[in-house]
Amino acid sequence: MEEYKSLKITSDSGGVYNLILNRPATLNALSPDFFVEFPKALSHLDENPNVSVIVLSGKGDHFCAGIDINSLKTISSSTAASDDRGRAAERLRRHVLFMQEAITSVEKCRKPVIASIHGACIGGGIDLITACDIRFSTDSAFFSVKEVDLAIVADLGTLQRLPFIVGYANAMELALTARRFSASEAKHLGLVSKVFASKSAMDQAVLAFAQGLAAKSPLAVTGTKAVLLKSRDMTLERALDYVATWNSGAVISDDLNEAILAHSQKRKPVFAKL
Numbered sequence: 001m002e003e004y005k006s007l008k009i010t011s012d013s014g015g016v017y018n019l020i021l022n023r024p025a026t027l028n029a030l031s032p033d034f035f036v037e038f039p040k041a042l043s044h045l046d047e048n049p050n051v052s053v054i055v056l057s058g059k060g061d062h063f064c065a066g067i068d069i070n071s072l073k074t075i076s077s078s079t080a081a082s083d084d085r086g087r088a089a090e091r092l093r094r095h096v097l098f099m100q101e102a103i104t105s106v107e108k109c110r111k112p113v114i115a116s117i118h119g120a121c122i123g124g125g126i127d128l129i130t131a132c133d134i135r136f137s138t139d140s141a142f143f144s145v146k147e148v149d150l151a152i153v154a155d156l157g158t159l160q161r162l163p164f165i166v167g168y169a170n171a172m173e174l175a176l177t178a179r180r181f182s183a184s185e186a187k188h189l190g191l192v193s194k195v196f197a198s199k200s201a202m203d204q205a206v207l208a209f210a211q212g213l214a215a216k217s218p219l220a221v222t223g224t225k226a227v228l229l230k231s232r233d234m235t236l237e238r239a240l241d242y243v244a245t246w247n248s249g250a251v252i253s254d255d256l257n258e259a260i261l262a263h264s265q266k267r268k269p270v271f272a273k274l
């Protein structure tokens with residue numbers, strides 16, 4: 001297994017792997033290392049056939065306190081130091097695109113990624129969880145689309161993804177006010193699917209949930225993720241066309257035969273890995 005400075009990977013039984021934000025001293029603030037390592041880690045997990053489902057969590061008392069504020073200072077001073085504003089702006093734009101790619105790597109991963117959130121989930125933390133496929137939290141977790149309070153426009157995906165999750169009006173209100181909101185409000189808005197009384201209760205339930213997903217046809221799971229994500233960005237007509245093409249390729253698989261056979265034999269299906 002690769003060694004990372006900002007992350008840790010562990011595995012549980014049944015094809016469930018844990019991708020853990022691992023800078024607890026800074027509440028898992030997203031450092032420059034994170035933006036290099038996170039897409040690499042996801043790519044390795046994606047390529048590893050033993051991995052069926054990925055659970056993203058944070059070590060320590062909080063899930064993620066957003067961008068590492070010290071790195072934000074470095075970004076802004078490195079552009080101010082340049083003598084050419086046009087070039088500095090172009091460099092900064094490329095850097096933001098690079099950071100966006102790191103977050104988008106969650107969507108590019110074929111396997112489902114579940115966010116398991118406790119404590120703070122702020123700024124860049126919201127960018128991360130909104131790219132995830134499913135979100136769970138503890139009841140003491142709290143959330144904030146904090147960027148306007150740092151005098152910046154959220155630029156790593158929250159403004160693009162959050163409206164699809166909580167609706168346009170709710171996303172606008174949360175992003176403009178930067179107010180802190182609770183896990184129960186996050187549940188009410190649909191940002192998290194389930195809320196748990198403690199981190200240990202959540203860990204246990206998320207593992208059981210992830211193992212349940214991992215037991216399903218990997219082709220059907222990866223196809224469902226891919227089609228839902230593509231459909232989000234397409235017209236209905238194109239999205240229906242896309243899924244027809246997808247299924248015409250994937251429907252004729254051993255998984256379909258195994259699912260039908262297992263059903264008729266009243267046993268659990270066993271599928272080959274992806």
Ligand SMILES: CC/C=C\C=C\CC(=O)SCCNC(=O)CCNC(=O)[C@H](O)C(C)(C)COP(=O)(O)OP(=O)(O)OC[C@H]1O[C@@H](n2cnc3c(N)ncnc32)[C@H](O)[C@@H]1OP(=O)(O)O
Nearest residue numbers: 025026027029065066067068069070120122123124146147
């Ligand atoms: C190009 C731009 C791209 C992306 C931009 C993204 C924007 C954002 O992410 S905006 C959001 C930025 N984050 C924040 O504003 C949160 C700041 N942190 C807090 O408000 C609090 O720490 C808390 C999350 C509410 C938790 O409070 P508490 O439990 O009291 O802990 P603290 O004592 O405040 O923190 C402990 C320790 O962690 C350090 N730390 C906290 N957050 C960050 C951070 N974002 N970056 C770097 N370091 C952070 C804090 O300084 C403390 O360190 P000490 O050395 O112990 O002082």
